[in-house]
Amino acid sequence: MAFRMPIGHLMDGFLLPHSRRGFQGFAKSGMKTLATFILAATLTGQDLTKLSLEDLMKITVTSVSRKEQSLSKTGAAIFVINQDEIRRSGITNIPDLLRMVPGVNVARISSSTWAVSVRGFNDRYATKVLVLIDGRTVNSQQSTGVFWDQQMVPVEEIERIEVIRGPGGTVWGADAVNGVINIITKKSKDTQGGLLSAGTGSQESAQGYVRYGGSLGKKATYRLYASYFDFDPANFAGGVPGSDALHGTQGGARADWNITDRDSLTVQVDAFRGDDGMVSTVIAPLQGFQSVVLPFRMETSTTNVTGDWKHTFANGSEASLQMFYSGVLRSETFENDQHTGDVDFQYHFKLGSRHDLVTGLQTRYATLDSQGVYDNHFSSPHLTSSLVTGFVQDQFQLTSHVSLIGGAKLERNSFTGFEYEPSGQIVWSPRDGETLWASVARAIRQPSWFYADSILDAAAIPLSNGGLGVVELLGNPSSQAERLLDFEAGYRKQLTRRVTVDLTGFRSYYHGVATTESAQPFFEFQPSPPHLVIPLVWDNRARAQSYGGEISANVQVHPHWRLSPGLSYLEMKVKRDANSDATLVEGTARNSPKFQWNIRSSVDLPRHFEWDAAAFYAGPIQPSLSFGPQPIIASYVRLDTRIGRKFGEHAEFSIAGQNLLAPRHFEFPDAYMRATPVQRAVIGKMTFSF
Numbered sequence: 242m243a244f245r246m247p248i249g250h251l252m253d254g255f256l257l258p259h260s261r262r263g264f265q266g267f268a269k270s271g272m273k274t275l276a277t278f279i280l281a282a283t284l285t286g287q288d289l290t291k292l293s294l295e296d297l298m299k300i301t302v303t304s305v306s307r308k309e310q311s312l313s314k315t316g317a318a319i320f321v322i323n324q325d326e327i328r329r330s331g332i333t334n335i336p337d338l339l340r341m342v343p344g345v346n347v348a349r350i351s352s353s354t355w356a357v358s359v360r361g362f363n364d365r366y367a368t369k370v371l372v373l374i375d376g377r378t379v380n381s382q383q384s385t386g387v388f389w390d391q392q393m394v395p396v397e398e399i400e401r402i403e404v405i406r407g408p409g410g411t412v413w414g415a416d417a418v419n420g421v422i423n424i425i426t427k428k429s430k431d432t433q434g435g436l437l438s439a440g441t442g443s444q445e446s447a448q449g450y451v452r453y454g455g456s457l458g459k460k461a462t463y464r465l466y467a468s469y470f471d472f473d474p475a476n477f478a479g480g481v482p483g484s485d486a487l488h489g490t491q492g493g494a495r496a497d498w499n500i501t502d503r504d505s506l507t508v509q510v511d512a513f514r515g516d517d518g519m520v521s522t523v524i525a526p527l528q529g530f531q532s533v534v535l536p537f538r539m540e541t542s543t544t545n546v547t548g549d550w551k552h553t554f555a556n557g558s559e560a561s562l563q564m565f566y567s568g569v570l571r572s573e574t575f576e577n578d579q580h581t582g583d584v585d586f587q588y589h590f591k592l593g594s595r596h597d598l599v600t601g602l603q604t605r606y607a608t609l610d611s612q613g614v615y616d617n618h619f620s621s622p623h624l625t626s627s628l629v630t631g632f633v634q635d636q637f638q639l640t641s642h643v644s645l646i647g648g649a650k651l652e653r654n655s656f657t658g659f660e661y662e663p664s665g666q667i668v669w670s671p672r673d674g675e676t677l678w679a680s681v682a683r684a685i686r687q688p689s690w691f692y693a694d695s696i697l698d699a700a701a702i703p704l705s706n707g708g709l710g711v712v713e714l715l716g717n718p719s720s721q722a723e724r725l726l727d728f729e730a731g732y733r734k735q736l737t738r739r740v741t742v743d744l745t746g747f748r749s750y751y752h753g754v755a756t757t758e759s760a761q762p763f764f765e766f767q768p769s770p771p772h773l774v775i776p777l778v779w780d781n782r783a784r785a786q787s788y789g790g791e792i793s794a795n796v797q798v799h800p801h802w803r804l805s806p807g808l809s810y811l812e813m814k815v816k817r818d819a820n821s822d823a824t825l826v827e828g829t830a831r832n833s834p835k836f837q838w839n840i841r842s843s844v845d846l847p848r849h850f851e852w853d854a855a856a857f858y859a860g861p862i863q864p865s866l867s868f869g870p871q872p873i874i875a876s877y878v879r880l881d882t883r884i885g886r887k888f889g890e891h892a893e894f895s896i897a898g899q900n901l902l903a904p905r906h907f908e909f910p911d912a913y914m915r916a917t918p919v920q921r922a923v924i925g926k927m928t929f930s931f
Contacts, residue, residue, distance in 0.1 A: 304403040316668035316678035318406040318745035331883035331897025343791035343807035348909035351485040353390040353517040359420030369418035410662035410684035429462040442924030467492040475917035483917035489515035520915040524698040558590035597636040674735035688720040739797040746790040753781035756823035782821035787813040801845040828865025
């Protein structure tokens, strides 16, 4: 039998030796060094901290209700990664930044490929998380997942990342099932002048970024930017290269106009081109359905154009209109050319003294032209999909301290027709800096072109009569939406001037979980040789339950030292229906770790030095793959650290170490490509502004 993936490659190096004595020695040495730095910082009398804990609680967020509101008073499990945390992390890609968020599981598959999910169901194409850049969805219509290798926003461009754990379907619609990740870039007025950044390291051999911003008269500002990155391939044990090098360039422009005192306009243009490497095992129909191990280069490109208009009425109401176009080219074991156009109108207004309403309409149209190269193609070379939605959400101020929030989104999509996503919340803020909340919500994940129309040759099987059987995974145009009913409660409080805490608990029920079901075999003569097709058809014959919680905190140990710990727990069970033969679906509960924790430390040192350190733990997993033995990924601790120094107001140098505890470790396997190890790395970076 020819399997779809090289299991031997995946198992190579999964279980790595760890030296307890070496780790203890490192910890003792690190604590002595930390104590020395803290003492030195205490003697300086300087306070380099950018935001107090009170300021952190008052940060304005927009992703929960699509309107501005204080973080401390939101009725959702939201976490914000601000620009200073991004800069001081030493991390240069978005997925690794998301490791900071409790409840988000980030697992690297190769240098260009990540599995990123919220509260379970992790996979290379995690389909239950909606990802946005400035409110523009980047989820692929092909799979409803995210191609992270095409979301290489330079970290210097990012203002903050808002992450909602839990459903956001009422305001954001389909695919906002387990969470919403909104990456918000800086306004051009905040990036005036020039900035140059360059770096190199043991894994990231080169990175460069250049930006310049200026004004267009008295009412408009702009910025132009370009970036370059070059990641070396990972190495397996023994120095064998992983063939997963990643190279790319990106450039763009943004302009912001204050047209009148009440009208503003933003226009953004971005273009990306990448070149990824991977090794995949494919079933080659034109080579007698042989299993072929294929190293190849994957070419990708993306073009985005976004326009945002906002108007403020005399009574304080606000209207906004966002329009975007996105073109995505991707060439791997198939060649896809996808184009998406979207128009989104929103109106925010108050009704009387107690009602604060947000309502909106949206329409989207997408096309896909696809050509199969090896064993994966669509039954139709040209596909289209459309989406029309409307939503309303009302925040009713029951008392001065209690709010009731209710709303619903109605939508019609090309795959399942009419869908609805209601939600309700109660938020109690007994005093400033303290909020308790509870919510119930329904969300859906609509099918994609892959679930509805794809044909994938998954395995070739020699038959007992000497013939050949080919297992084909077939799309189902009658696929239904996966549905979630979610219950949550949370507590957020500034306990003292030095301590804040945020806790969330949840219970979730999933229905119509995607499965692959056996169908009646049939015989085919072409392509040669004649073979028996053993079909597996996408369906929705499973259900799941999960419960757990997350906790995060900020502790201002000293004016120059802040600790930020986080912890999450997830318990999940997936069960197939009585009429299902999809035995592997129950293993998807093991795709995400039960326990995760992280702790980040930021210390401001004398003479404008900064020292940052972070540890991330992920428990063991045993992901459910399509065929063959199910590999076990051992638990691991990732340790990062960074030393930086500012030279006046215009220059900064930093050196960062990542994954310092072990030479290499694996984080996630994949059924369609060879996974490569995450390696120990050192990165140096210099930034100059003018």
